[in-house]
Amino acid sequence: ARTRAIAMWTAVGTAGGATGGLVGGLLTDYLSWRWVFLINVPVGLVVGFVAVRWLRAERRAGGRQRLDLPGAVLVTAGVGLLAFGIGETERHGWTALFPLVAGVVLMALFVVVESRTAQPLVRLGLFRLRSVAVGNLATLVGTMAGFALWYFLSLYMQNVLHYSAVRTGLSFLPHTAGIIIGSRLAPALMARMDARLLAGAGGLLAAAGFAWQSVVLDADGTFLGSILGPGATMALGFGLLMTPLVQASTAGVPSSEAGAVAGVVNTSRVIGGAIGLTLLGTAAARSGADLVGGYSTAFVVAAAITTAGTALVAFLPRAGK
Incomplete structure (x- = not known):
């Protein structure tokens, strides 16, 4: 199944x-x-409404879960900086290392945060x-x-x-x-x-x-x-x-x-x-x-x-x- x-x-x-x-x-x-982007507004609202109703049902069944906001911010910023640094390498050469290094640092901080929070985005023990x-x-x-x-x-x-x-x-x-x-x-x-x-x-x-x-x-x-x-x-x-x-x-x-x-x-x-x-x-x-x-x-x-x-x-x- x-x-x-x-x-x-x-x-x-x-x-x-x-x-x-x-x-x-x-x-x-x-x-x-521009409509390629604008069309996502009504679509997103409909999907969001349906998702909220479904997630509320799940929350009642499984208990309240706290959003790991620091982890979410770190992983999003880290991946974004890595992608940006790779894209800028062709135009800016070694100066593109700064966003790459920053991305690596943020991803390392993400691992630290996930290892210490009670409700992580990703339970690191799974990777064993x-x-x-x-x-x-x-x-x-x-x-x-x-x-x-x-x-x-x-x-x-x-x-x-x-x-x-x-x-x-x-x-x-x-x-x-x-x-x-x-x-x-x-x-x-x-x-x-x-x-x-x-x-x-x-x-x-x-x-x-x-x-x-x-x-x-x-x-x-x-x-x-x-x-x-x-x-x-x-x-x-x-x-x-x-x-x-x-x-x-x-x-x-x-x-x-x-x-x-x-x-x-x-x-x-x-x-x-x-x-x-x-x-x-x-x-x-x-x-x-x-x-x-x-x-x-x-x-x-x-x-x-x-x-x-x-x-x-x-x-x-x-x-x-």
Whole structure:
């Protein structure tokens, strides 16, 4: 049941992202790019209202929990400074070390605060489990390149192929289908094989898609020749990767803390994506005005990063079939 829930979470999240891309394209083309941000106000209010009602019910059942505000501020500022420092390295060289060092210091303070507070955001003792420690590291590294699929392909389609925002959003529908198909196939495949093996296969498939994408990018490219094949390969690979990776990352965790660990894995995924996108953007910027060359470089680096993250899967403990 948990495996199916993880697969559904991945599929629904991907479908939401694809819908957002398409709606964003419609808003940009027919209203203004500002509506991409404004639309989040009513959506956020509705989601917030529903969440507050649900969280109130949970609080009555599980007791009142105090927000670890110092921990939340430290980890947010720390990750933000790390991403900012990486992004500024290309333009400012060694002076970018200051935000990087500050980010490391804040993350160290976060660990200290979490080790001493009664109700931490993350119970650090969980990381003594090899599944949690290695799983989060593999998730962080393996998904550092995940956002590149959407970001750099979107730039390529609009800046090089001159697609409209709507056409770009529509062009991502096969990629979305790839992730959903991979996520739906994963539970059935995990019933027949080790989750680590499936995660490794998915990660390598995604890395192959990144490498393929770096080769076929062209100033005169087409959707069929330069986008569909490698993009669908990357998407299918990530769909096959995430469900078994989350499953293996929670192996050996008490059921009472499985939700917390899954939340940590999701946080690692988001942090990895943010830092990875900054890193890949810096790599792409080295090509200057050569947009295609810069995007190709980003996909080469993405392939290497995804391969490295996939290699970490081998160090996960064996999860139950």
